[in-house]
Amino acid sequence: MASIDLDTVLDKAWADKTLPEILGAPVGALKGVSDRDGELLKEAFGVTTVAQLAEVKYVRWAQALAALGAAE
Known part of the structure; x- marks a missing residue:
């Protein structure tokens, strides 16, 4: 199973949450995704959560x- 450093990918407020909480979190829980980015993702794709x-x-x-490109 792959591992991920949650401190690297999550906003500090979400780093100690459970995986189900993170998956249900707003996309702004991802480090570098602003509230405005979240609004734009909702408008463009109907996305409101990390999952x-x-x-x-x-x-x-x-x-x-990208995976195909890396394999070449």
Whole structure:
């Protein structure tokens, strides 16, 4: 199972939360994502939570393309 340094990817207020809490958190819980960014993600993709952001098909497509590029 992959591990991740939560202090690196989460706003300080969310670093000690459980994974279910983090997945249900607003996207602003991610370090570097502002409230305005969250508003724009909601407008563009209907995304309001970290879990929903992970499921955006465009995000998945970009990740797949990046993985293909790294494999070359």
